[in-house]
Every structure is written in structure tokens, then in C-alpha cells.
Amino acid sequence: MAFIPHTSDDIARMLEVIGVRSIDELFDEIPRELRAGALGVPPAMSEMEIARLLSERAASDGRSLNFIGAGAYEHHIPAPVWAIATRGEFYSAYTPYQAEASQGTLQLIYEFQSMICALTGMEVSNASLYDGASALAEACLMAVRANRAASSRRILVPRAVNPTYAQVARSIAGHQGIAFETVDFDRAAGRTLLESLQPYGGQDITALVIQQPNFFGSLEEVDRLTDWAHENKILLIAVVNPTSLALLKAPGQWGAGIDGIHGADIVCGEGQPLGVPLAAGGPYFGFMATRMQYVRQMPGRIVGRTVDAEGRPGFSLTLQAREQHIRRSKATSNICTNQGLMVTAATIYMSLLGAAGLERVAAASLQRTADLVAALCKVAGVKPAFNAPRFHEAVLILDRPVAPVLAALARRGIFGGLDLADRYPELGHALLVCATETKLQADIDSYAGALTDIMNPSRVAA
């Protein structure tokens, strides 16, 4: 069966009606030198032939060892996660338009929201957002609506926040009257210092963004920073890694409390570590949670539990007057998607692992990264950049430019980390590395051996 909607007769008749001789003539506007030319697509192959070709191509990629994190993390995904998520009952990427007809989908989202609330220590979660970076942008827009004490629309973004997130927040929210102000980090600890925030004390500021762990993998002093924000009537937006929350204090508990207010006000982050495989460009998913007092300012869908006319429990979308099908241009967000399928996988992942399982993943990742840093810092010319406690990422400083070293590692099948030269030139030859529970001691030894070989070949020979 050919999946071509128009016969050649159809096409000829359409061309005749609009008065051109060929489809190519429609592209005459495009100068010839700008056209792609022949694409060199080979003739059609049978299913058996194409399956063989693609498995050969896949095998030619080799089995690489990945030590890059920087916002997307390689974790083991138990086989049942996607076996269950891709069942027909779940395999739909959207909340259906007649949402309440799909009670199973709504129940799953409700359970996802409950799990996000449990992880973050917050009161209410939405059904997910597009990804972690756009979740931060949405959190910034939400903070402007929620913080009635501030009218400035100024938001403080430390440089230790993932620079891609900061860039996406600027792209989405920067044209809506929000001014982003950059706060530097401490060169020794690799974290945001209270002292660098204090010049903003007493000023009209809408929100402070704190990422925990931050982009460098360092742990921020979230209690002090949260209390400082609340002392100054600034909302605290927490960007968190969900895996890390199995070990670290929940954002809802940050700070000693100022005037009875304690904990982050808005929590957001990237959900990919929860059962979503690494893929260039996603799909991933963002999550967001807040206090009940700000729920009407939160974007995204929210599923609530209720009872039907006969008193039986059921689920429904709730607080929809925030959304664009009702509030139009004044909706809390006009990016109204959620990532239903990714959320399905994440909910199954969290259910299968449970709190104890997630804690083991987090603890193993922390330990592996500590092992990795120790092993790599034994290589001459490598040292840690920062001395703050960390989770499962760390910045290393090399005695030479990072890019050629990473290229040499890649030739050996090792993705050695992210070169920070472009984003943080002041750090010198800085490399961001990550190890999760997927890395065995043998993998770490392979990396350290290859790095020694590349950086100090004479030592290997000796």
C-alpha cells in the first residue's frame, strides 16, 4: 500500500488549475544555489534489508561510556517501565480532550502529582510541563503574578544555574517585561554566596532562582538563601534534580522560616532522570509544584480527586479557569502541553523503585561521582575546581584546553564530560563530569586510564 494521498492525475489537475507545469516550478523563487539538490536517497529496501542495515549502523556507534550530565542524566531504566508505559491503555501523549472519560489517565497523573509533591515537599503539583528549562521560564512568569509585594519584575538568576535554563527563561520571559539579573558564584566553592545577594536586600525584587544541586554539581546553602529571600519579600524559585531529592532536604523544608514562611515558593525541574532515556532534543518533561496559596497562578493542567454523583471516587481536571481555553490571553500559560507519555513512564519508574529504591539510585550516583573525581584527580594535570559538597556532578580543571582531550576520549568511545570553556571562560580549562549508578568501577578505571594515556603518554610507557 502506497501512503501517497494524490495520484499523478490528481497532481496534474491541481497543477493545471494553478497554472504551473511541475511541482518543481513552485520552488523557482528559491535561488538554485540554495537548493539541497539530489538527496542521494537509495532505492526502497525490504523490511528485512532495512532492519539489517539499521542494526549495522547502530552497531557501528559502538558501546560508548557516557560521563556527561549537565541537565540530562543516564540512569538505569527497569524494563517494566516502558513495557507498561507503551501498553495501549497508556500510549497516548496527551490528556484527552474529554479528559474525564479517561479515568485511568487522570488517576495516573494524579498519582504523578502526589509523587512530585512528596519529593519536593510542596502542596500542589501540575500535570507536567514541556521540559526543565521551559519550566523555569514558566516559574519566573508565575512568580511575577504571585509576588504581590514586588512590582519590579526583576528576577535574580545566579550564574551557577544551568546556563541553558537561564537562556531559555530569558528567551520566553525576557520579552514579557521581566528583567533577569545575574548573580556571580564563589570561585572556591562553586556556589552562590549570600554576600553576593546582599546588595539586592531591601530592593524591589520579584524572585530568586536557586538550583540545587547547581549546574556545577555543588550543593547550595539553600537554607540561608531561602531565608534571605523571604526576609526581603522575594519569592524563592527552586530548580531541583528529582533523583537528588531522595537524599537532599525537600525544597518545601528549605530555610528556618521567616514570619512563618518557610521552604521554596515554586519548585521546578527536569523530570528526565525518572525513567526517560537520554535522547538529543527529548522528549523530556518538566515538573512544577508550589504552595496552595499560589495554585491559581500556576500554569499547566491539574488533576484533582473528587466523587461522582453517587459518591464514588473519581478524578477530574480542576482549576481550569487558569487555562487558555477559558482565560484566553490572560491564561497562566499559553504553552499548555504536558508530556503525558513521559509522565506515565516517570510515574511507573517511581512506583517501581519506591522511596527506598530512588534513595539507592541517588546514593550510588553520589558515590560513583566521588569515585570518579578521586580517580581522575590522580591523573597529573587534573584537579577539582570547587570544594563545596556535591551530588553527582563535579567540575575538574585540566592543565590544557579541554576540547582536544574530549575529542581524544571520544575516539576511545568515552564521552568524558562537558567542556565549560564557552560558558564559563573565567574558570579556565574546566570540564563538567558526571557518574550515575550506571557506571561501574571498571568504567571509572577505563576513563582514568584513557585520560592518563592522553594527557601523560610517557607515564603509561613507563
Add this chain to the structure above:
Amino acid sequence: MSNIPSDLRYTKSHEWVRPAHGEVPDGAVEIGITDHAQSALGDLVFVEVPQAGRAVKAGEASAVVESVKAASDVYSPVSGNVIAGNGALATQPELVNQDPYGSGWLFRVQTNAPIDAAALMNAAEYANYVAEEAK
């Protein structure tokens, strides 16, 4: 036919204004939505009122009323400083449905300029306006 008290002034966006007099503290004007508006919205589930101290301009969206099927902005008919929002509505939004001209008031404004009476309708004019809108 909805209730349209004769002592109030009305806007085309269905707010009412109670001019300053003894019943409202500090000589402020009181603002709410009309019986017709609450009836059109249906049962309110949430009302957001402006905080005291906020400066509002005539025509500025200053409050939000939300029912199960719609959410609408409420525009201040006058310019001035908000001296009070009706805090009772936070837990009892239904007061707007039950008593739109009384306990369901939304906010009070200390005006800083004479009210532009020409921009507001009296009860008879508003009744005509509602009738025209319905056609």
C-alpha cells in the same frame, strides 16, 4: 429581571460603584459586580481582590471573579488607591452571588480625582443597556 438598585452607578463592563457616603468608611467608593453579572457567571468559586495600598486607574483590571465555567477581570470604574479588598470573599466567594450589592462587595477605593459621572450609567440607563445587550 435582575436587581438594579437606584442609588448606584454602573459601567458597561457590569461593575457597580457606590459613591462615597456614610455607609462606607473613610469616604471611599465601594465597587462590586452587578446582579446581572453574577447571574451570567454562575456560582463563583474564587474571587481575587486587590490589596490595600494598590493604586488603580479607571478601566484597569483590578480583581478577578472565577466561576466553574469562566474567569473574568473586574475593571475599576474609578482611579485612586485601594483602601480595602473584601477579605471575606477568600473563603466565601458565594457572597457575590447571594448579595452582590451588599456583603459581596469587592473593593473600596479612595478616589484621587472627581468621578467622571458621564462615564457611568444610572440605574435606568444600565437597565436599558442590559436589555439592549440581550437583544
